[in-house]
Amino acid sequence: MPRKPIKIKPKVEYLGILDGNGKFDEELDPKLDADKSLALYRLMLTARRLDERCINLQRQGRIGTYGPCRGQEAAHCASTIALEKEDWIVPAFREPGSFFHRGWPLERILQFWGGYEEGCCPPEGARELPIAVPIASQCPHAMGIAWAMKIRGDKHAVICYCGDGGTSEGDFHESMNFAGVYKLPVIFFIENNQWAISIPRDQQTASETIAQKALAYGFDGIQVDGNDALAVYAATKEALVKAKKGGGPTLIEAVTYRLSVHTTADDPTKYRTNDEVEKWEKLDPIPRYLKYLVKRKVLNPKLIDEIEADVQAQVAAAVERYEAGRDVDPLDCFNFMYAQMPPELEKQRDEFAACLQREGVGKGH
Numbered sequence: 378m379p380r381k382p383i384k385i386k387p388k389v390e391y392l393g394i395l396d397g398n399g400k401f402d403e404e405l406d407p408k409l410d411a412d413k414s415l416a417l418y419r420l421m422l423t424a425r426r427l428d429e430r431c432i433n434l435q436r437q438g439r440i441g442t443y444g445p446c447r448g449q450e451a452a453h454c455a456s457t458i459a460l461e462k463e464d465w466i467v468p469a470f471r472e473p474g475s476f477f478h479r480g481w482p483l484e485r486i487l488q489f490w491g492g493y494e495e496g497c498c499p500p501e502g503a504r505e506l507p508i509a510v511p512i513a514s515q516c517p518h519a520m521g522i523a524w525a526m527k528i529r530g531d532k533h534a535v536i537c538y539c540g541d542g543g544t545s546e547g548d549f550h551e552s553m554n555f556a557g558v559y560k561l562p563v564i565f566f567i568e569n570n571q572w573a574i575s576i577p578r579d580q581q582t583a584s585e586t587i588a589q590k591a592l593a594y595g596f597d598g599i600q601v602d603g604n605d606a607l608a609v610y611a612a613t614k615e616a617l618v619k620a621k622k623g624g625g626p627t628l629i630e631a632v633t634y635r636l637s638v639h640t641t642a643d644d645p646t647k648y649r650t651n652d653e654v655e656k657w658e659k660l661d662p663i664p665r666y667l668k669y670l671v672k673r674k675v676l677n678p679k680l681i682d683e684i685e686a687d688v689q690a691q692v693a694a695a696v697e698r699y700e701a702g703r704d705v706d707p708l709d710c711f712n713f714m715y716a717q718m719p720p721e722l723e724k725q726r727d728e729f730a731a732c733l734q735r736e737g738v739g740k741g742h
């Protein structure tokens with residue numbers, strides 16, 4: 378009848394590979410080839426430039442409320458690029474790079490934030506769910522996909538993105554439990570950006586790390602420097618290999634920072650200091666990865682300028698396509714949710730249609 382510590386098999390680790398000056402750990406470096414390294418840089422830059430453009434578009438009334446990803450580009454882009462194209466992506470709402478990487482047209486993202494149904498519509502054959510704004514509601518969906526894959530013998534995996542605030546939701550915990558019990562091929566990728574609107578990380582949970590939450594559900598957790606593209610890539614790759622071998626889920630906590638507003642409807646100066654933001658600006662994932670690529674001679678000043686010009690042109694063209702393609706049917710907001718529309722909704726749709734008719738608004742007007 379002794380009293381003694383209980384040994385728990387799952388473990389929690391920390392991983393960082395690249396520092397702020399382009400110095401990196403040779404042994405831990407995932408050694409991406411030049412093409413993949415450049416693709417990752419381009420992807421992060423595209424997410425950044427589109428993000429900047431979206432803030433401006435919202436301020437000009439050309440899209441609706443927008444939730445930026447500034448500062449979180451390494452977290453979502455490096456994890457997405459580590460996946461195979463058959464792996465499923467279940468996003469939250471700050472992962473535009475995940476969609477571009479999978480071939481969604483950039484204007485789809487603009488359509489989403491512009492309030493158009495098309496922004497929620499995955500291209501044919503996509504293995505990505507659309508953006509999910511209801512916090513952590515995407516986690517049970519990810520479990521459904523992963524469970525179906527397991528039953529069907531599909532040897533791929535699912536990555537489920539979620540915020541630090543999302544880890545306080547029942548949906549998150551139920552999903553973690555389900556994934557642990559059924560040993561699902563899933564990665565819980567937590568973008569710990571230190572804030573959930575105005576709630577700081579230390580008021581969100583009394584846990585020292587978010588990674589350790591995995592232990593309670595019987596699997597490993599790893600905390601990575603989420604502004605270090607190499608660490609994010611390496612941890613994701615490892616978790617994927619494990620999942621595909623039947624080793625079950627992993628929780629990756631990417632420690633990062635929301636450098637911008639929560640959404641364009643938010644004023645962060647009300648709840649956080651400029652000093653804090655400045656501290657994290659110095660850890661910006663993009664210049665950090667750029668220094669590494671220059672050091673490895675994958676990037677040079679000429680190529681940097683070419684990629685920048687190319688990305689900006691791509692974003693500008695997407696904005697043009699978005700604004701040219703506004704001939705949509707407002708009644709679409711009733712479609713796509715139910716195979717058979719419930720009578721109450723049918724009634725609302727008919728009332729709305731009559732109202733559009735009266736006002737002379739809508740398709741064909």
Ligand SMILES: Cc1ncc(C[n+]2csc(CCOP(=O)(O)OP(=O)(O)O)c2C)c(N)n1
Pocket residue numbers: 471510511512513539540541542543544570572573574635639
């Ligand atoms: C179920 C639900 N409750 C509340 C909200 C309002 N809300 C939007 S974002 C957010 C905070 C989310 O924080 P976190 O999970 O850390 O994600 P972040 O916004 O930092 O990316 C809240 C409470 C919501 N969208 N969904």
Ligand SMILES: [Mg+2]
Pocket residue numbers: 540541542568569570571572573574
């Ligand atoms: Mg957060």
